[in-house]
Amino acid sequence: MFSQETQSNTFNAVSYDLDINLYNCFIKPFPRSFEANVTVTVRALAEINSINLNADNYSLIIDSVALSGNSFLHSNNILSVGLSRMYDSSEVLDIKIYYRHKDVIDSSFIVRDGIVYTDCQPIGARKWFPCNDKPSDKALFSIKAKVPVNVLFCSNGMLADSTVADSILTYKWVSTKPVATYLIVIAGKKDFNLAVNEWTRKSDNENIQLRYYSQKGETAFNINNIKTKVPKILDFFSDLFCEYPFEKLGFVTTNRDFQWGGMENQTLITLCPDCWTEDLVCHEIAHQWFGNLISPENWSDIWLNEGFATYCEALWTERKGGYKDYKRNIDYEAVKYFARNPGRPIYNIDWNTNVPADSLLFNEYLTYSKAACIIHMLRYILGDEAFFKSLNLYMNNPNYLYGNISTPEFIRFMGEINEMNLDWFFYEWLTQPNHPVYQTRTEIDKTNSGKWKLDYTINQTQTNSSFFKMPVELKIVFENGKDSLVKVENAYNVQKYTFEFNSEPSRVSFDPNNQIVLKEVVK
Numbered sequence: 001m002f003s004q005e006t007q008s009n010t011f012n013a014v015s016y017d018l019d020i021n022l023y024n025c026f027i028k029p030f031p032r033s034f035e036a037n038v039t040v041t042v043r044a045l046a047e048i049n050s051i052n053l054n055a056d057n058y059s060l061i062i063d064s065v066a067l068s069g070n071s072f073l074h075s076n077n078i079l080s081v082g083l084s085r086m087y088d089s090s091e092v093l094d095i096k097i098y099y100r101h102k103d104v105i106d107s108s109f110i111v112r113d114g115i116v117y118t119d120c121q122p123i124g125a126r127k128w129f130p131c132n133d134k135p136s137d138k139a140l141f142s143i144k145a146k147v148p149v150n151v152l153f154c155s156n157g158m159l160a161d162s163t164v165a166d167s168i169l170t171y172k173w174v175s176t177k178p179v180a181t182y183l184i185v186i187a188g189k190k191d192f193n194l195a196v197n198e199w200t201r202k203s204d205n206e207n208i209q210l211r212y213y214s215q216k217g218e219t220a221f222n223i224n225n226i227k228t229k230v231p232k233i234l235d236f237f238s239d240l241f242c243e244y245p246f247e248k249l250g251f252v253t254t255n256r257d258f259q260w261g262g263m264e265n266q267t268l269i270t271l272c273p274d275c276w277t278e279d280l281v282c283h284e285i286a287h288q289w290f291g292n293l294i295s296p297e298n299w300s301d302i303w304l305n306e307g308f309a310t311y312c313e314a315l316w317t318e319r320k321g322g323y324k325d326y327k328r329n330i331d332y333e334a335v336k337y338f339a340r341n342p343g344r345p346i347y348n349i350d351w352n353t354n355v356p357a358d359s360l361l362f363n364e365y366l367t368y369s370k371a372a373c374i375i376h377m378l379r380y381i382l383g384d385e386a387f388f389k390s391l392n393l394y395m396n397n398p399n400y401l402y403g404n405i406s407t408p409e410f411i412r413f414m415g416e417i418n419e420m421n422l423d424w425f426f427y428e429w430l431t432q433p434n435h436p437v438y439q440t441r442t443e444i445d446k447t448n449s450g451k452w453k454l455d456y457t458i459n460q461t462q463t464n465s466s467f468f469k470m471p472v473e474l475k476i477v478f479e480n481g482k483d484s485l486v487k488v489e490n491a492y493n494v495q496k497y498t499f500e501f502n503s504e505p506s507r508v509s510f511d512p513n514n515q516i517v518l519k520e521v522v523k
Helices: 220-240 278-287 299-321 323-340 364-382 384-395 407-417 423-431
Strands: 011-021 034-044 048-054 060-067 069-075 078-087 092-101 109-112 115-118 139-148 152-155 158-165 168-179 186-189 193-201 206-214 248-253 268-271 294-296 403-405 437-446 452-460 470-478 483-490 495-501 505-510 520-522
Touching: 034 048, 060 069, 069 092, 078 092, 139 152, 139 186, 152 168, 152 206, 193 220, 206 220, 220 248, 220 278, 220 299, 220 384, 268 278, 278 299, 294 299, 299 323, 299 364, 299 407, 323 364, 364 384, 364 423, 364 470, 384 407, 403 407, 407 423, 437 505, 452 470, 452 505, 470 495, 483 495
Parallel strands: 011 139, 206 248, 248 268, 294 403, 437 520
Antiparallel strands: 011 034, 034 092, 048 078, 060 092, 069 078, 109 115, 115 186, 139 168, 152 186, 158 168, 193 206, 437 452, 452 495, 470 483, 470 505
């Protein structure tokens, strides 16, 4: 039912090593220009004598290439690098690129009044360094950055070194785990407040740094509250999925130019100014598993990132307050979907090759709310034990750890480990727009044998989508006050179910626990 569109690749990025001089960006008049070089290590996947990298022409000027690169052409946002010779498949080579960032506003490299940070999702990394800018090509990353001595500067991974020479402070941050380019980040400011705590990871007893970069004027109560909640959230997700998979976990607030509430950059989450809120922080921490540990193969798979992170917010409320609180959270996501449903499918394979506008890709009502509701309905279909076991097996599968997964592969995996075909479920909810509209009819008659016969018909009346097959719970209430819960498979339209009882039924409640949260019921 799902087709997987493949892309031809002639190389994979192995690592990016950046050397970047940001000193002047922190000095009035705070220019956006800088000089840098990046060494890109790649592994050939075929015989190659050139490679193409993403490098935005509006933002970047390429000056020269070195090492295995001996010529280049920078046009139409592609940097074509001619190599020093023909390289065989599986050979590893280094290309050094000297470049500059122009003094332009490009929404990914952000400078204002002494704060500098990046925002790369979905394809913004190419605006501040040449790279193979697609989520499927994860690589190691390190950065050496020159800043004024009074600047606190942070990035992915761990702080490996910091040295001072005259008025220049040079930071070196190193990520020891592969990272997708959209999850690479830097942030710096001279008056950040930095608090460093530690959380002990159970699996190896490693002390993981928790770093909180806040700014003057932000709410101290909220920051302190988050500091107490983060270790508990990490414990919860580690027990549920797998141990926290990275070197550190950091948080840094930004400024009014930041377009999101938060961004889940690997090991360093960026937040909007003074956005130290529990649900937002929980969402971004969940992404360290769903999106960072296992990243989307293509942008059509973004619902796996945002749907699961939103769903994890509900799981956290369940951990604190029980199932009713969880269900209240899921029901609210359904309410948001119904309020602003754009009437199109979540999954669009065209996004594999044509990245859409952010407003489409990150539509709150589909990519976040509807996707979270779909995951809830998967839990309903599988049952709690199988559902949570599935997620644990998913997060511990060596085929995906620190790698990528596509929607078809995720569906195949979930079906195989549960020994059932789930194609129908994901096909209808991901590739169809909208939701089912149910209409029911109840007929009650007394039989010649003195028993009671109940005929119950389920009809779907939506005209803007095809039929939705789903298991449906029915609560049958009897005249004597007792009730019975039964589950039926609604496999086709105008489907009639016949029951026989010793007691007289008085009414039938359709989906009494509202497990099919994405539905309408009409009289």
